[in-house]
Amino acid sequence: MGNVFVIAEQKDGHVKRVSLEILSELTRQGVAATAVVPGFGDLSKVTDNLVNHGAAKVVVLEHEALNQYNTEAYTNALHQYLSSQNPSVIVTGATSHGKDFLPRLAAKFTTGIAVDCTSFQLSGDKVSVRRPVYAGKCSKQVEFSGAPAIFSVRPNVLAVQTGSKSGSVEKVAANPGTVKAKIVSTVASQIKKVELTEADIIISGGRSLKSADNFKILTDCAATVGAAVGASRAAVDAGYAPHDMQVGQTGKTVSPKLYIACGISGAIQHLAGMRTSKVIVAINKDPEAPIFQKADYGIVGDLFEVVPLLTEELKKLKSQS
Numbered sequence: 001m002g003n004v005f006v007i008a009e010q011k012d013g014h015v016k017r018v019s020l021e022i023l024s025e026l027t028r029q030g031v032a033a034t035a036v037v038p039g040f041g042d043l044s045k046v047t048d049n050l051v052n053h054g055a056a057k058v059v060v061l062e063h064e065a066l067n068q069y070n071t072e073a074y075t076n077a078l079h080q081y082l083s084s085q086n087p088s089v090i091v092t093g094a095t096s097h098g099k100d101f102l103p104r105l106a107a108k109f110t111t112g113i114a115v116d117c118t119s120f121q122l123s124g125d126k127v128s129v130r131r132p133v134y135a136g137k138c139s140k141q142v143e144f145s146g147a148p149a150i151f152s153v154r155p156n157v158l159a160v161q162t163g164s165k166s167g168s169v170e171k172v173a174a175n176p177g178t179v180k181a182k183i184v185s186t187v188a189s190q191i192k193k194v195e196l197t198e199a200d201i202i203i204s205g206g207r208s209l210k211s212a213d214n215f216k217i218l219t220d221c222a223a224t225v226g227a228a229v230g231a232s233r234a235a236v237d238a239g240y241a242p243h244d245m246q247v248g249q250t251g252k253t254v255s256p257k258l259y260i261a262c263g264i265s266g267a268i269q270h271l272a273g274m275r276t277s278k279v280i281v282a283i284n285k286d287p288e289a290p291i292f293q294k295a296d297y298g299i300v301g302d303l304f305e306v307v308p309l310l311t312e313e314l315k316k317l318k319s320q321s
Helices: 017-028 044-052 071-082 096-108 213-225 233-237 268-274 303-320
Strands: 003-007 033-039 055-062 087-093 114-117 119-123 126-133 138-143 149-153 168-173 201-205 228-231 258-262 279-284 297-300
Touching (some): 003 017, 017 087, 033 044, 033 071, 055 071, 087 096, 114 126
Parallel strands (some): 003 033, 114 149
16 A cells, blocks of 8 residues: 555644544554644644554644634645645545545545545555445445545544554644635634534434423433434424534434434434444334334333433433442
């Protein structure tokens, strides 16, 4: 295998777990990879973390314009550097940022792209990936015929493991090129949330919750186990939850160890965003709801009665541990 590059994503000095998942899988396959981190300032914790998870080399693309994510700056800086490195493979996480800049990067390389892959295999000069199609109803194996092979990996589908700790670190002055748009200000959420795409447990609510205030029964339950709270598109469209909580085809794609769907019917658009969850639990008072066909465990009942009972039982288990 030629030169393999992982575009690692970081925020406030913390590496996104999907970047570590990709490096761990490459290490398992015996592939030496270079992690590329666009950023600015002290990123020593980021580079150490990447080396500890298998990066043979970490390259920090430094420029003040990369201090905050900007589509044009990231794409230009990454292309300027990678085009001089003769890359065979370029891979990143299928996060909101990855979904934004990777197609643009592929266009600059005039090559194809595979997105939201659930597995990949690098063997010799062959690069193949598996990705869902038709709203997740089936998947297909894709093999790249040219270089660089560019693809993104769905978060939470690969295991994280530590690798060799002998990787080197290099700082390179980045060239973000001409940036036509700039970030004027950033308004952070006042509520600290567990990131949906990285959560091991997700509790999601649908339109059956009837109001934004009623989502509190989900947040109370989630707080007992450190879970993230999600929502269906119907709940978001109704104004019960913000769009950053939406799980589904037009929201976020998640693969937690446990997904609890509360009052969600199970439309195909929602299933497309969570069907790769390891265990699915459905709570719905309609025994004919389509979600039960995909659930590993189902509870037929009123979520306003079931969820508070679940919260109390989880609290008891937590106090005993």
